Amino acid sequence: MSRIGVFICHCGENISRTVDVERVAAQVGTLPGVAFSTDYKYMCSDPGQGLLKKAIQEQRLSHVVVAACSPRMHEKTFRKAVESAGLNPFLCEMANIREHCSWVHEDRDEATAKAIEIVGMMVERVKKNRVLPTITVPVTKRSLVIGGGIAGIQAALDIADAGHEVVLVEREPSIGGHMAQLSETFPTLDCSQCIMTPKMVDVANHPRIKLYTYAEIEHVEGYIGNFQVTVRKKARSVDEDKCTGCGVCMTKCPVKKIPNKFDQNLGMRPAIYVPFPQAVPNTPVIDRENCTKFKTGKCGVCQKVCGPGAVDYEQEDQLIVEPVGAIVVATGFDLYSIEEKPKGSAIKGYGEFGHGKIPDVIDGMTFERLASASGPTGGKILRPSDGREPKQIVFIQCVGSRAREKGISYCSKICCMYTAKHTMLYHHKVHDGQAYVFFMDARTPGKSYDEFWRRSIEEEEAVYIRGMVSRLYQKGNKIVVMGSDIAVGVQVEIEADMVVLATAVQPQKGADTLAQKLGISYDKYHFYSEAHAKLRPVECATAGIYLAGACQGPKDIPDTVSQASAAAAKVMTLFAKDKLEREPIVARVREAGCVGCFYCQKVCPYGAVEEKEIRDRQGNLVKVVAYVNPGVCGGCGTCQATCPSKSVELDGYTDEQIVAMIESL
Amino acid sequence: MHHKEKHAFEPKIIAFVCTWCTYAGADLAGTSRMQYPANVRVLKFPCTGRIDPVFILKAFQQGADGVLVSGCHPGDCHYIAGNFHARRRFAAFRKLLEFVGVDLGRLQFSWVSAAEGGKWVEMVTDLTERVRGMGPMREFKELGLEEQWSGAIDTPELREAYDSI
Ligand code: SF4
Numbered sequence: 001m002s003r004i005g006v007f008i009c010h011c012g013e014n015i016s017r018t019v020d021v022e023r024v025a026a027q028v029g030t031l032p033g034v035a036f037s038t039d040y041k042y043m044c045s046d047p048g049q050g051l052l053k054k055a056i057q058e059q060r061l062s063h064v065v066v067a068a069c070s071p072r073m074h075e076k077t078f079r080k081a082v083e084s085a086g087l088n089p090f091l092c093e094m095a096n097i098r099e100h101c102s103w104v105h106e107d108r109d110e111a112t113a114k115a116i117e118i119v120g121m122m123v124e125r126v127k128k129n130r131v132l133p134t135i136t137v138p139v140t141k142r143s144l145v146i147g148g149g150i151a152g153i154q155a156a157l158d159i160a161d162a163g164h165e166v167v168l169v170e171r172e173p174s175i176g177g178h179m180a181q182l183s184e185t186f187p188t189l190d191c192s193q194c195i196m197t198p199k200m201v202d203v204a205n206h207p208r209i210k211l212y213t214y215a216e217i218e219h220v221e222g223y224i225g226n227f228q229v230t231v232r233k234k235a236r237s238v239d240e241d242k243c244t245g246c247g248v249c250m251t252k253c254p255v256k257k258i259p260n261k262f263d264q265n266l267g268m269r270p271a272i273y274v275p276f277p278q279a280v281p282n283t284p285v286i287d288r289e290n291c292t293k294f295k296t297g298k299c300g301v302c303q304k305v306c307g308p309g310a311v312d313y314e315q316e317d318q319l320i321v322e323p324v325g326a327i328v329v330a331t332g333f334d335l336y337s338i339e340e341k342p343k344g345s346a347i348k349g350y351g352e353f354g355h356g357k358i359p360d361v362i363d364g365m366t367f368e369r370l371a372s373a374s375g376p377t378g379g380k381i382l383r384p385s386d387g388r389e390p391k392q393i394v395f396i397q398c399v400g401s402r403a404r405e406k407g408i409s410y411c412s413k414i415c416c417m418y419t420a421k422h423t424m425l426y427h428h429k430v431h432d433g434q435a436y437v438f439f440m441d442a443r444t445p446g447k448s449y450d451e452f453w454r455r456s457i458e459e460e461e462a463v464y465i466r467g468m469v470s471r472l473y474q475k476g477n478k479i480v481v482m483g484s485d486i487a488v489g490v491q492v493e494i495e496a497d498m499v500v501l502a503t504a505v506q507p508q509k510g511a512d513t514l515a516q517k518l519g520i521s522y523d524k525y526h527f528y529s530e531a532h533a534k535l536r537p538v539e540c541a542t543a544g545i546y547l548a549g550a551c552q553g554p555k556d557i558p559d560t561v562s563q564a565s566a567a568a569a570k571v572m573t574l575f576a577k578d579k580l581e582r583e584p585i586v587a588r589v590r591e592a593g594c595v596g597c598f599y600c601q602k603v604c605p606y607g608a609v610e611e612k613e614i615r616d617r618q619g620n621l622v623k624v625v626a627y628v629n630p631g632v633c634g635g636c637g638t639c640q641a642t643c644p645s646k647s648v649e650l651d652g653y654t655d656e657q658i659v660a661m662i663e664s665l
Numbered sequence: 666m667h668h669k670e671k672h673a674f675e676p677k678i679i680a681f682v683c684t685w686c687t688y689a690g691a692d693l694a695g696t697s698r699m700q701y702p703a704n705v706r707v708l709k710f711p712c713t714g715r716i717d718p719v720f721i722l723k724a725f726q727q728g729a730d731g732v733l734v735s736g737c738h739p740g741d742c743h744y745i746a747g748n749f750h751a752r753r754r755f756a757a758f759r760k761l762l763e764f765v766g767v768d769l770g771r772l773q774f775s776w777v778s779a780a781e782g783g784k785w786v787e788m789v790t791d792l793t794e795r796v797r798g799m800g801p802m803r804e805f806k807e808l809g810l811e812e813q814w815s816g817a818i819d820t821p822e823l824r825e826a827y828d829s830i
């Protein structure tokens with residue numbers, strides 16, 4: 001016979017204001033199996049937990065129900081307390097009478113009646129709870145980092161410096177990400193490449209970092225501590241071990257006029273190329289779509305000129321399986337393209353700003369490449385259309401961002417600051433030029449940020465106009481920008497030589513596909529979701545996977561680097577243990593009942609169901625049944641609801657437990 | 666303080682929800698102090714994938730007048746794809762219920778994410794009001810489904826029978 005203890009929490013007044021806790025305690029005290037029932041001001045407090053432990057020991061309780069807040073809040077707390085009193089933690093359940101009762105119902109009688117039912121339901125459930133053993137799994141102390149921008153680089157370096165191996169996977173031919181594209185960075189105006197490239201070299205030289213560039217994540221299996229990640233290393237057509245990085249191939253390649261994506265298509269590159277001179281690794285890749293050899297079979301110049309014979313046209317994609325214990329996702333952002341509407345996207349394009357039609361309407365990243373000393377113009381601000389220096393330049397902020405009707409209602413966070421920076425860089429380079437900025441508000445919270453923004457106005461003479469641009473059109477070689485200044489309530493019209501759009505920050509393309517491979521969740525914009533917005537901002541709800549940088553939401557460099565180091569710290573915390581305990585909520589097969597239909601195997605999202613042969617003493621095969629690998633099972637219970645013979649059961653959520661709850665109502 | 670109406674009939678609503686999305690959404694309704702009818706009792710599952718349609722029958726048989734099943738939006742399942750299996754299962758199950766003559770107005774399937782406290786409130790309120798108008802559910806009350814329970818497999822007799830096969 002069970003001896004259940006029930007503990008009703010007042011939660012200060014949060015529960016007791018609408019729920020008559022004494023009445024609940026008295027009422028559930030009469031339920032069969034309940035040996036002890038009481039109420040207390042704060043169950044989660046130290047004395048509250050002490051009361052619980054004391055009662056377990058003195059009353060020889062067999063099961064515990066704590067009626068308080070949501071189990072999502074304190075289930076762990078109470079299960080720990082119960083464990084320290086000598087009971088199996090899974091013999092403790094919580095009844096949620098705060099979030100699901102006292103906070104949502106005003107009528108005291110109604111709320112009290114409901115609380116009694118909720119507690120009664122959990123009493124019936126806990127009776128059927130079984131002792132669940134702790135499951136321990138080994139930890140593979142290697143980490144995968146996805147994305148080689150500043151976030152991924154920082155996380156990889158931190159983890160590797162702590163003594164653990166890191167596998168860093170980057171989709172592009174070089175690491176560096178967007179930060180390598182930038183000219184100067186706010187609020188200090190230090191050169192981005194000067195602070196970025198040494199870190200890139202550190203990654204390349206680190207004895208514990210294994211770098212895969214031009215590679216993507218193909219497939220992810222496993223769980224915290226024990227992931228198996230398949231990496232697709234795309235064919236580079238150049239043997240990385242043989243290549244010395246001399247670059248002869250690139251100078252000799254007859255195809256020369258391919259727009260270089262790294263330079264926002266302003267500069268040109270050959271068909272065999274490195275995206276930029278400081279690329280890491282400094283091994284070229286053949287862009288097979290534009291290479292004459294791949295298109296027509298003729299050419300082959302690069303192979304002929306390559307001294308070490310590194311060019312290999314036959315090279316194929318390679319699939320490599322890497323065992324890792326933790327994953328840091330740092331896939332970064334992309335800029336909202338307003339040239340074309342992404343197909344099937346809820347987000348609509350901004351045809352009205354003429355981006356893609358008018359050559360001198362560019363986006364912020366293109367301006368970065370123009371301002372960059374290593375960019376296509378050598379750092380001169382010149383118009384893409386005719387190479388002249390623009391004397392009047394208009395910046396438009398919030399293009400795409402904060403526009404609910406366009407499908408992006410969030411603030412992209414970095415544009416106010418980088419636009420201020422752009423006006424400064426412009427003023428430094430074009431002394432007689434004038435910058436105008438159309439803006440909604442200036443959002444500059446951050447260390448030394450507001451001072452920086454004010455400097456752009458007070459010292460660098462940028463003219464800020466509060467209001468949006470209504471129309472923009474080409475007139476001769478000028479762009480006429482019409483908008484309203486809502487601060488003074490007048491219409492303004494500026495004849496500009498160049499227009500720079502601060503387009504919205506969006507997650508990388510394919511962020512959703514990667515999330516599905518990893519089993520992590522994302523929001524409606526496809527930014528990855530953290531486990532808790534405030535208290536667990538770098539962890540995913542999926543254990544063992546962590547987030548760093550703008551893949552989680554728009555972020556500037558300081559925030560990105562902080563989060564990357566935080567993610568690395570989380571990985572190190574995980575790696576500090578040799579073995580991990582995991583929740584023992586896993587499925588088990590009752591072999592006697594299993595008919596071997598393997599429906600469970602078909603529906604299991606984790607591929608946890610294996611085949612197991614049952615043999616008699618003579619070794620003859622009796623039948624093949626399902627076996628759930630407890631290390632792989634995610635604990636969803638889909639198998640149980642599917643099994644036609646009711647032969648597989650999810651511990652902690654058995655039919656018996658659920659039926660007991662339904663029957664109590 | 667709002668004025669409470671007295672109704673002749675207060676339905677019993679049982680909600681089967683997943684931990685990660687709808688349960689969390691209902692928690693959010695609580696932390697936001699939204700108000701909704703007290704008729705609903707929430708049963709938490711790891712995933713909608715775990716929700717056996719038999720539980721719905723059991724709930725009706727047990728006196729529920731309305732049943733709500735809700736989990737993560739398609740594509741957002743914490744367990745990758747459990748909710749897709751659930752959706753298929755419930756699509757078929759709805760047809761079956763319709764065929765045996767249950768008014769589908771009593772059964773609500775939906776997706777409520779952890780961020781949609783408001784949607785949870787709306788759904789519970791709508792269903793409660795709808796079922797209030799429909800009156801008590803009588804159809805399944807007398808139906809004995811006991812023998813179909815896998816829980817019952819745990820009786821010593823059945824166990825023995827199983828083990829001897
Ligand atoms: S669905 Fe049930 S009977 Fe079929 S293989 Fe799986 S456990 Fe065995």
Ligand code: SF4
Binds near residue numbers: 609628634637
């Ligand atoms: S509970 Fe069943 S379906 Fe879900 S992961 Fe485990 S074995 Fe697979």
